[in-house]
Amino acid sequence: MESSKVIHAIYTDDDILMAAVKDVRVAKYHIDEVYTPFPVHGLDKAMGLAPTRLAITAFIYGCIGLTVATLMMNFIMIEDWPQDIGGKPSFSYLENLPAFVPIMFELTVFFAAHLMVITFYLRSRIWPFKDAENPDPRTTDDHFLMEISVDNNNEYAITELLKTTGAVEINLVDKAH
Missing domain, CATH: 1.10.790 (Major Prion Protein)
Structure with a gap:
């Protein structure tokens, strides 16, 4: 059974976010998504995303x-x-x-x-009249959000890792709709 819980780590600086993404990847955790108010150069490579076609x-x-x-x-x-x-x-x-x-x-x-x-x-699956999928409205202004899926076994470890990366806020969210 796949977990529907995610951790939202919020950052206030893009350089700190980049370092955090690299730290999380080194720790072998999968980053589901990163929400940013503007394009962050190199974020796609830091997340390990495939090049676009x-x-x-x-x-x-x-x-x-x-x-x-x-x-x-x-x-x-x-x-x-x-x-x-x-x-x-x-x-x-x-x-x-x-x-x-x-x-x-x-x-x-x-x-x-x-x-x-x-x-x-x-x-991008952006249709007319589609509801926004942005988990935190602050990411459209001046905050950055990293979303990581968790299960009961690694929730504490991920939270502790994110605390060391400079996250200003860490929230456990249930994504079940």
Whole structure:
């Protein structure tokens, strides 16, 4: 049976939090989550999290945008409705390529940006009208919270370890909903 109890250790400084995360990992305890009011550089590596693959998806989304731009401009400006704009011929896509570069760039950025936002929300499970999962509202202002799962055998040991790491507050919380 999996325990639903967690310990919340609250810190007031990001450097102290980083040292505490490293100490907890050295002691072989698993950190479930860390809540911070701003991104803390290096926290993902200190927690032992795997690198993200979001950059790969951004590249793929940019390639999709470039493809859509190319196909769209070829169909609209060359095949469907060729126009003589400023004396430029409309006989082939390649002859007009310099004029199409800004559109290609803009659609590449547009697709990458918008699809990345959607991907981030889906990956983070952030839906419209979803209740916040933040365990302590102070973590949106100036406090940092480390959440560690416990069982009856290691609760005291984890609490004692967290006291030595500089936590200003340590709470045992039952996460059962």
